[in-house]
Amino acid sequence: MENLITELVFIPAPGVGHIMSTIQIAKLLVTRDHHLSITVLLINPPPTFGSCSAVTTYIQSLAKTKMDRISFIDLPQDKTPPVSNVPMAALTNCINNHCKYVRKIVANKMSQPGSARVAGFVVDMFCTGMIDVANEFNIPTYVFFTSNAGFLRFKLYIQTLYDYENQDIVVLSNSDSTIHVPSFVKPVPTKVFPSVFQTLEGLDFVLGSARRLRKAKAIIVNTFFELETHAIKSFSEDFTIPMVYPVGPILNLEGCSLKASGNDEIITWLDSQPLSSVVFLCFGSTGSFDEVQVKEIANGLERSGHRFLWSLRRPPKDKRTRAPSDYEDLGTVLPEGFLERTAKIGKVTGWVPQVDVLAHGAVGGFVSHCGWNSLLESLWFGVPSAAWPIDAEQQINAFEMVVELGLALEIKLDHKDFCNQKANKVVVTAEEIENGVRRLMKDNKVRTEVKEMREKSIAAVAEGGSSYASVGRLILDFKRNLL
Numbered sequence: 200m201e202n203l204i205t206e207l208v209f210i211p212a213p214g215v216g217h218i219m220s221t222i223q224i225a226k227l228l229v230t231r232d233h234h235l236s237i238t239v240l241l242i243n244p245p246p247t248f249g250s251c252s253a254v255t256t257y258i259q260s261l262a263k264t265k266m267d268r269i270s271f272i273d274l275p276q277d278k279t280p281p282v283s284n285v286p287m288a289a290l291t292n293c294i295n296n297h298c299k300y301v302r303k304i305v306a307n308k309m310s311q312p313g314s315a316r317v318a319g320f321v322v323d324m325f326c327t328g329m330i331d332v333a334n335e336f337n338i339p340t341y342v343f344f345t346s347n348a349g350f351l352r353f354k355l356y357i358q359t360l361y362d363y364e365n366q367d368i369v370v371l372s373n374s375d376s377t378i379h380v381p382s383f384v385k386p387v388p389t390k391v392f393p394s395v396f397q398t399l400e401g402l403d404f405v406l407g408s409a410r411r412l413r414k415a416k417a418i419i420v421n422t423f424f425e426l427e428t429h430a431i432k433s434f435s436e437d438f439t440i441p442m443v444y445p446v447g448p449i450l451n452l453e454g455c456s457l458k459a460s461g462n463d464e465i466i467t468w469l470d471s472q473p474l475s476s477v478v479f480l481c482f483g484s485t486g487s488f489d490e491v492q493v494k495e496i497a498n499g500l501e502r503s504g505h506r507f508l509w510s511l512r513r514p515p516k517d518k519r520t521r522a523p524s525d526y527e528d529l530g531t532v533l534p535e536g537f538l539e540r541t542a543k544i545g546k547v548t549g550w551v552p553q554v555d556v557l558a559h560g561a562v563g564g565f566v567s568h569c570g571w572n573s574l575l576e577s578l579w580f581g582v583p584s585a586a587w588p589i590d591a592e593q594q595i596n597a598f599e600m601v602v603e604l605g606l607a608l609e610i611k612l613d614h615k616d617f618c619n620q621k622a623n624k625v626v627v628t629a630e631e632i633e634n635g636v637r638r639l640m641k642d643n644k645v646r647t648e649v650k651e652m653r654e655k656s657i658a659a660v661a662e663g664g665s666s667y668a669s670v671g672r673l674i675l676d677f678k679r680n681l682l
């Protein structure tokens with residue numbers, strides 16, 4: 200078993216929050232075991248899916264990259280138009296249209312004389328349609344879940360409620376109540392359910408995806424035992440859930456491939472700021488706000504009097520596509536005179552080198568949309584965050600960090616999905632932002648807890664740590680498939 204080359208096929212989803220951690224776990228696996236070899240199949244969706252330029256550049260750079268025992272294959276771009284109004288369903292559909300290319304590549308790989316046998320597919324949580332392709336070749340599939348264990352268990356639990364307990368999930372999601380979810384100790388308010396659960400079309404997509412997750416041989420989760428102890432333990436209550444491997448935090452600490460011009464200027468600006476004095480605002484790869492909200496943020500920041508670094512991005516013209524862009528002239532969207540008045544204490548910019556910013560000593564707090572990678576990165580660098588979720592599963596992430604674990608403060612927990620046309624649009628007021636920023640920059644309890652979790656996150660991936668051990672078990676699992 201030890202000396203066999205174990206070949207894995209990786210299929211990441213083409214989003215920044217997905218592809219970067221998938222590539223990182225691939226790198227980690229080949230570093231941990233010199234008999235592992237990985238082929239990454241890259242899906243490059245057509246521009247109609249609004250993949251942001253950062254991810255396109257990243258995918259293109261990967262396709263040209265040479266790494267020991269990791270090779271990249273760019274799949275042909277499938278231009279079939281989207282068939283769903285639910286953005287995540289449309290993306291999943293687009294991904295599934297690539298099954299035919301994956302089938303061809305795997306068939307070709309397996310027919311080569313002397314080629315290594317494929318021990319497993321490792322597919323993103325949005326690529327579970329590929330499980331059927333893997334099954335055609337009798338290859339087990341592992342799902343790489345780029346979000347957290349709490350949300351994974353939540354998703355599977357909601358599917359159980361629907362499939363076996365006859366619960367009307369759409370009604371539940373639109374209600375104002377709380378429910379018990381096995382992954383959380385505290386009752387979960389239905390108002391933090393992802394808005395995709397609020398419509399039949401959205402629910403249909405989520406349930407399908409949860410049912411497919413159960414078909415995987417195992418689920419690899421970007422989390423660690425010390426952070427989500429209760430959530431991770433809760434999987435054992437349902438024996439129909441595949442084996443779960445917590446392997447995180449898996450982070451792209453180089454972040455270099457996404458660096459844009461202007462990054463040096465940001466770091467130089469931070470160099471000139473006092474220690475822990477700057478509040479950093481960034482809303483992930485797809486976060487953006489309309490003009491009314493932008494003005495509230497600007498006023499809130501100005502009123503707080505704190506130094507700030509604000510990554511501000513322009514919403515896409517077609518909201519279904521999700522990908523924001525950088526403003527050519529920030530003055531057109533900010534309140535009159537804001538840039539001049541705050542020139543000495545603040546910096547407004549577009550895409551930022553987030554990891555480098557969070558690593559910088561001048562940053563004392565992070566206003567975040569609660570994308571899972573951002574939360575893991577802020578814990579890794581010991582920077583406390585204030586939650587302002589806007590999309591996807593971010594409300595659940597925010598609930599977990601603020602209410603369940605006490606590892607973040609709140610700006611607004613139930614700010615509804617910006618992409619969902621039907622959601623009530625909530626404007627977060629300048630006053631809420633001002634107060635949230637003030638609490639964030641002075642709160643000592645959360646700051647202390649976050650610093651402690653930083654140590655635990657570093658220990659989890661170090662030799663002897665919980666995630667280190669879990670990765671070891673995962674590698675054995677891959678190898679056993681070849682026996």
Ligand SMILES: O=c1ccn([C@@H]2O[C@H](COP(=O)(O)OP(=O)(O)O[C@H]3O[C@H](CO)[C@@H](O)[C@H](O)[C@H]3O)[C@@H](O)[C@H]2O)c(=O)[nH]1
Nearest residue numbers: 216345346483484550551552553554570571572573591592
């Ligand atoms: O200006 C920016 C914005 C983002 N990032 C990086 O991009 C990644 C963003 O990932 P994440 O924080 O997870 O946010 P999203 O891009 O919004 O990620 C999607 O995927 C995540 C993982 O599944 C989910 O938790 C989110 O809800 C979903 O929106 C992070 O590594 C950031 O460091 C930058 O470097 N610069």
